[in-house]
Amino acid sequence: MATQFAVRGEFIQLDQLLKATGLADSGGAAHAAVEAGVVKVDGRVExxxxxxxxxxxxxxxGGECVELIADEVG
Incomplete structure (x- = not known):
């Protein structure tokens, strides 16, 4: 089961998403995860x-899945 995350505006940067969803504890941890090749976007390593x-x-x-949805507010 995937967690849903509402995107405010047109987009969110990958490192910001990883922090906002708790998949990374910090910006540095988010960058390290991407550099290690453990982050996939739409099934492909990003x-x-x-x-x-x-x-x-x-x-x-890390075994977690996040689906991005549009923020209906606004």
Whole structure:
């Protein structure tokens, strides 16, 4: 079962998402996870720490899965 995360605005950067969802304790930990190749976006390993993620995408890290959805507020 994936956790849903509402994206405010057009996108969220990968490192910010990892911190916001608790998949990484800090920005440094988020960067390290991406560099280690353990973060996947839509099933593919993502190597860009600041990749722009949009609603409809899926992020996997450490056995956890996050689905991005549009923030309906606003």
């Amino acid at each position: 190597t860009r720490k600041r990749a722009k993620l949009r609603p409809g995408q899926r992020v996997e890290c």
